[in-house]
Amino acid sequence: MTSPVAETRELLEALGVPASRFSGGNRIVRTPLTGEIIGRVQDDTPESTTAAIGKAHAAFEAWRKVPGPQRGELVRLLGEELRAAKTELGRLVSLEVGKIVSEGLGEVQEMIDICDFATGLSRQLYGLTIATERGDHRMMEQWHPAGVVGVISAFNFPVAVWSWNAALAFVCGDSVVWKPSEKTPLTALAVEAIFDKAAKRFGGVPDGLMTVVLGAREVGAALVDDARVPVVSATGSTAMGRIVGERVARRFGKSILELGGNNASIVTPSADLDLALRAIAFAAMGTAGQRCTSLRRLIVHESVYDALVGKLRQVYATIKVGNPVATDALVGPLIDGQAYEGMQKALDEAKKAGGTVHGGARVAEAGPAEAYYVRPALVEMPEQKGPVVHETFAPILYVLKYGDFDEALALQNGVPQGLSSSIFATDMREVERFVSGQGSDCGIANVNMGPSGAEIGGAFGGEKETGGGRESGSDAWKAYMRRQTSAINYGRTLPLAQGVKFDVEADAPSHGDGAMEADA
Structure with missing residues (x-):
């Protein structure tokens, strides 16, 4: 197998990047797959x-x-x-x-x-x-x-x-x-x-x-x-x-x-649990939990909690973690050691808040010491507090139980972020309420799918601490672009808007004859 260092160089050259742009600079670039240095680029200055x-x-x-x-x-x-x-x-x-x-x-x-x-x-x-x-x-x-x-x-x-x-x-x-x-x-x-x-x-x-x-x-x-x-x-x-x-x-x-996006999915009593299980697994663990739309909170009705969460624990315990370029692993590395430390800090806080943590340990055999592979963490929480209301850019899924749909919506909306959200349900009353003005307060609200995987045809973005912007x-x-409103007068008089009158005597010959109406 070609090393990441050699392969990166080959790819950059094939794509037309001059060697001077990715070698010899002051900033080191590492691959999270192995921690090896794959490039050295030159930083710009404020002046440049x-x-x-x-x-x-x-x-x-x-x-x-x-x-x-x-x-x-x-x-x-x-x-x-x-x-x-x-x-x-x-x-x-x-x-x-x-x-x-x-x-x-x-x-x-x-x-x-x-x-x-x-x-x-x-x-x-x-x-x-x-x-x-x-x-x-x-x-x-x-x-x-x-x-x-x-x-x-x-x-x-x-x-x-x-x-x-x-x-x-x-x-x-x-x-x-x-x-x-x-x-x-x-x-x-x-x-x-x-x-x-x-x-x-x-x-x-x-x-x-x-x-x-x-x-x-x-x-x-x-x-x-x-x-x-x-x-x-x-x-x-x-x-x-x-x-x-x-x-x-x-x-x-x-x-x-x-x-930031502290995204939630609600699983209702009417949900297709097999569909929900597959969607939740990708949304929470895909990209090692490092998507802005990653699923971070799972709000499950008490009647289906044991059945769904029991299967989720099995998936979390068995999913393959490793180098996704060299193996068929579905969960790759965290971007760097700082991300790993942030994940461990959040898990420690969750334990102190009464959470039960499944997974989250570093997978040493998946890579060298400089690479940060971790097993995704499933954290059952007694209530939404502590790290649950903050975004940690890592594969942590906090699971909460609810009894009443109003409670589920309150949990969904009860965080500072408002990027993406979803619901798993076949009860159309709950579905319609979720996507109504009384439901999710996020910029994205999906039904019977996870909160990630946005298509380019829809505007992407969120509310509250997500910033309110829209892209795509x-x-x-x-x-x-900048908006411009223009009014064109193609007549010979000058009527005012709102019926305002401003009559001026035009004595000077150069002004023409008669009175003039001018816009205030």
């Missing part, structure tokens, strides 16, 4: 980031003049290049993040899908014609390109989240400056090289339309604080979002925040 923003602003001024459908052609070509590179880029995602092979490939497919969506969108950037109370007038609403879009992405979806933002931004007439997670810079460099291939085929793409800047907090701060970046899309922790949201708002910019499908494109 500011210079990149300047180039991006100049690129925006040129790109906004290109008609929308032509901008869509660039994104179509990007989708073609991603299709051609799917195997290699998907494999690189697995090596850099530790995802199972199908998830790595699935992430690239998500990029391809959003390119398809955005290509069609490029001919549908619709405004409105609005009824006006003034005669011989037309009022309309238009959407114009916003400017430079700053994208700050997290390690767990190192390329897909960029594409949700960038594909829309490009067709909307914007340029993009992307700061990936400092834990996953290699996949970003690969995407940059793929974009360059599409841009070369398109021809005439302004320099700086898509730029990757690498680094930690100070690089992100330079992007967040620059007034030439009217839109900042940031994915990460709630703590990070508070900082980003405040700093962008201070300069009256617009932020799209995708933050539906009308999320509007966040990357």
Whole structure:
């Protein structure tokens, strides 16, 4: 078997990334599969980031003049290049993040899908014609390109989240400056090289339309604080979002925040338990619990609790944990030691709060000392308190029991986060209530499936401490544009709105004859 170090280098070279971009830099990149160093990249500085923003602003001024459908052609070509590179880029995602092979490939497919969506969108950037109370007038609403879009992405979806933002931004007439997670810079460099291939085929793409800047907090701060970046899309922790949201708002910019998700599923007495079991297993353990939409709380009716949770304990005890690239393991490693320490701290707190913990131990035989493989943890809690109300980015599933549906909804909504949620039920009264305004308070509410696995056609995002932002499908494109309302007078008089009168004598010949009505 090829070592992760050698394979990563081969993949980067095959994807067109110059060796100088992933070797010899000041930042070490490790694979969570083995802990080995697979790259060394050079961080940007605040000064180089500011210079990149300047180039991006100049690129925006040129790109906004290109008609929308032509901008869509660039994104179509990007989708073609991603299709051609799917195997290699998907494999690189697995090596850099530790995802199972199908998830790595699935992430690239998500990029391809959003390119398809955005290509069609490029001919549908619709405004409105609005009824006006003034005669011989037309009022309309238009959407114009916003400017430079700053994208700050997290390690767990190192390329897909960029594409949700960038594909829309490009067709909307914007340029993009992307700061990936400092834990996953290699996949970003690969995407940059793929974009360059599409841009070369398109021809005439302004320099700086898509730029990757690498680094930690100070690089992100330079992007967040620059007034030439009217839109900042940031994915990460709630703590990070508070900082980003405040700093962008201070300069009256617009932020799209995708933050914490403490997602729950309710299992009702009418649920199909076999279906629920399969859905819960993937939602809670997939990506080693490192999805923002991972299932973290399971709220089970007392009448089906023993039957469902008993089977879940068996699944948790037997699921294969290991290197998902070298074996058929379904649960790969945590991203690093910090994530492992956070998981163990949460489990200790759960025990102190009266929880019964099944699993959660490190699996030493799955990898070397530098890799962090853990058995997923199922934690039966007497009540929703302690670590249950916080998000821990690890495979921990807290299980709670309920008796009344009102109690289940109160538990579901009784946390600060509001990203995703789901219910397993065949009683349509409970289903309809769950998805109504009286039900889940999350941005996503699924029925008879887990809270993860969102499709690009729907707007993605959540409420409360999740940040309130929306990315990807539906009308999320509007966040990357600025709205303009225009009124056109095609008559010879000047009627006021709301019937206001403002008559002025026009004595001077140059003013013409008669009285004038002017809008107050």
